[in-house]
Amino acid sequence: MKNVLFFLILIVCSKTTAQTVVSGSTKNNNPIFSGWYADPEGTIFDKTYWVYPTFSAIYDKQVFLDAFSSRDLTHWTKHPRILDTIAIKWAKRAIWSPSIIKNKNNYFLFFGANDIQNDNEIGGIGIAIASKPEGPYKDYLGKPLVDKFYNGAQPIDQFVFRDKDGQHYLIYGGWKHCNIGKLKPDFTGFVPFEDQTVFKEITPENYVEGPFMFIRNNKYYFMWSEGGWGGPDYCVAYAIADSPLGPFKRIGKILEQDPEIATGAGHHSVIKVPNSDTYYIVYHRRPLTQTDANSRETCIEEMNFDEKGFIKPIVITNEGVKEHWIK
Structure with a gap:
């Protein structure tokens, strides 16, 4: 009997380790799950919402990525350590800003690593691959995809964008510069533009980091973060432009802190619900009780547009969004 009981405990513990359910409240849905997480990329795979955030800690402890999934935006399942530096031999620290896309039958997770400060350091933007959204992910190239300035x-804050014609672009950049490059179909490198340049700079006014792009009504919405990530001005x-290459003229801010709710609201992504005009912005912010720059939580709000197609200013809330199943 003791052996049977021990076996059952082992099964329960192994399942708990592999997948922990994180339930949100329908009244207060922000943050959407517990823990310090930042730079969230939200997406949808097979009628399930997924969020891939940075594990927010000092760089030497930022050595893995977790993921979270939900069918309704209020009850979340944690998928721990979908990517770890153990699987990426050239990555040692500062794993952050994941961006994911499904290409054919595989999932490609783009990430930044090592926070390199010059062209002589090892690191930059890498790619991991898996057959399922929750991984486990392994190194795709065995080296960084982009490792120079x-x-x-x-080479940080990467976002993979699929255009209407199926062309994939890598949009990335910190230090107040943003580049775009055309990815090869297999993501092993880049296809030069007609003028033979590999990367074109598309930096708009006040750009700092965290680029994101989506298409609505045949217009290209380019979004980014401004201010300092560790401060309240984030x-x-x-x-908006007619092409993924711009030119992009800054329209204005649409998400920022509320001194009554939280500070440092930024580095976001956008989820569009299929077959609808419903959009959600997923972002991180810092609770009012916290002063540590790494004390960041992942939150969500609905994002709306006016009759001219401009994004309405977003009010950050504790309530977040209501339960929403994908039909």
């Missing part, structure tokens, strides 16, 4: 852009601004 092109056009002054630090925020999100945007521009």
